[in-house]
Amino acid sequence: DTAVSQTPKYLVTQMGNDKSIKCEQNLGHDTMYWYKQDSKKFLKIMFSYNNKELIINETVPNRFSPKSPDKAHLNLHINSLELGDSAVYFCASTRGAYGYTFGSGTRLTVV
Amino acid sequence: GESVGLHLPTLSVQEGDNSIINCAYSNSASDYFIWYKQESGKGPQFIIDIRSNMDKRQGQRVTVLLNKTVKHLSLQIAATQPGDSAVYFCAERGRAGANSKLTFGKGITLSVRP
Numbered sequence: 199d200t201a202v203s204q205t206p207k208y209l210v211t212q213m214g215n216d217k218s219i220k221c222e223q224n225l226g227h228d229t230m231y232w233y234k235q236d237s238k239k240f241l242k243i244m245f246s247y248n249n250k251e252l253i254i255n256e257t258v259p260n261r262f263s264p265k266s267p268d269k270a271h272l273n274l275h276i277n278s279l280e281l282g283d284s285a286v287y288f289c290a291s292t293r294g295a296y297g298y299t300f301g302s303g304t305r306l307t308v309v
Numbered sequence: 310g311e312s313v314g315l316h317l318p319t320l321s322v323q324e325g326d327n328s329i330i331n332c333a334y335s336n337s338a339s340d341y342f343i344w345y346k347q348e349s350g351k352g353p354q355f356i357i358d359i360r361s362n363m364d365k366r367q368g369q370r371v372t373v374l375l376n377k378t379v380k381h382l383s384l385q386i387a388a389t390q391p392g393d394s395a396v397y398f399c400a401e402r403g404r405a406g407a408n409s410k411l412t413f414g415k416g417i418t419l420s421v422r423p
Contacts, residue, residue: 202352231410239396241353241413253408288352290411298343298400298411300352 201225202301204289210307211279219274219304221289227299229253230272231290232264235303241288247272279308321420328386332399332414335380339401343411344373344384347396356384356397386419394421 202223211217223230231254232244246254247266261277276283289301322328334342340361345353359366359373359382366373372385382399396416402409 229409239347239416241398241400243410243412246408246410248408254410296341296358299355300345302352303350 202289202291202299204287204301204304206304207302208305208307210309213279213281213308215279216275216277217279217306218276219287219289219306221272221274221301223270223289223291223299223301225291225293225299227291227293227297228269229292230266230269231292231298232272232274233288233290233300235286235288237285244287245272245274276306279306281308284308318415319418319420321422322389323422324389324391326389328384328389328393328419330384330386330397330399330417330419332382332384333380334382334399334401334414336401336403336412337377337380339403341402342373342375342382343400343402344371344382345398345400345413346393347398347416349395353398389419389421391421391423394419 205220229248231246233241235241243256244258245264250266263275266272284307286303286305288303290298292298343358344356346356347353357368357371357373359375364375370387374383396418398416399414400411
């Protein structure tokens with residue numbers, strides 16, 4: 199199936215831990231994004247990468263570090279997790295100016 | 310600053326009726342707009358988009374209207390069905406190019422009464 203796929207779908211972890219979320223797209227898109235959705239369903243962009251290059255960094259704490267090993271992958275590593283990091287994280291991709299496609303999300307719960 | 314907002318947090322409609330979901334945006338330079346549908350436990354799903362050089366675009370049972378004069382976007386759903394129940398988001402793009410990003414409005418919940 200052509201899609202944007204994220205793993206894991208659910209992630210429960212303790213405060214202070216380090217965790218990673220992975221994203222892969224097989225749509226041939228050249229730009230990938232991470233969005234965060236809070237408890238009120240508000241979606242806000244965190245990062246974008248274009249051809250493995252960081253383009254957008256929306257004032258996200260440096261505990262969050264995206265990594266793009268190639269055009270088809272964009273991972274998100276989070277250090278020293280805090281309670282406020284609990285949210286749903288969405289990966290998205292696009293080619294050119296149009297056609298934003300979202301993954302199904304990773305629900306992160308920090309306890 | 311840029312902001313995209315929805316007028317109402319919830320909308321309840323009778324099955325078979327038409328639904329209209331409204332959205333206001335503040336960035337007059339936005340050139341592209343998208344409506345997304347998000348069902349519980351899923352990611353935003355593309356419904357329909359419109360470029361700023363258009364004022365209306367139709368899809369299957371859905372129509373998007375863009376009024377640039379008042380910076381208003383609406384989504385019309387014809388013959389609303391139970392499967393249309395979800396949270397709906399409007400999103401705007403402030404500029405094209407590699408550094409483009411979507412700015413989302415607050416979601417509105419559409420509830421369809423049988």
